[in-house]
Amino acid sequence: MPVCQTCNQKWPYSKAFKRIMWFNGGMECPHCGKKQYVTPNSRKRSASLTGLVSAIIIFGALILDLSLPGMAILAVSVFVVSILALPSAVRLSNEDKPLW
Numbered sequence: 001m002p003v004c005q006t007c008n009q010k011w012p013y014s015k016a017f018k019r020i021m022w023f024n025g026g027m028e029c030p031h032c033g034k035k036q037y038v039t040p041n042s043r044k045r046s047a048s049l050t051g052l053v054s055a056i057i058i059f060g061a062l063i064l065d066l067s068l069p070g071m072a073i074l075a076v077s078v079f080v081v082s083i084l085a086l087p088s089a090v091r092l093s094n095e096d097k098p099l100w
């Protein structure tokens, strides 16, 4: 889970999850109220995770020779798992650093 860089408290899962959905701008820490930003590195990590998930779906479909409904089920389950896993990959920063 992400940790606040000001008070060193862990963010609850629901807060971290919400933070992922609103990718831009800061979000106040639920413990100390200080604004926290997602670090460029964890943004890049979520982007590569998205790429990895697409690759898993495509290769899974090819290897398992899935029918269209099977592929849809695979895509949805891999997608849901990756969304649920995303908050634990997020790292926080006190400043809004540029992506590059």
Ligand SMILES: [Zn+2]
Residues within 6 Å of the ligand: 004, 005, 006, 007, 008, 009, 029, 030, 031, 032, 033, 034
């Ligand atoms: Zn805090």
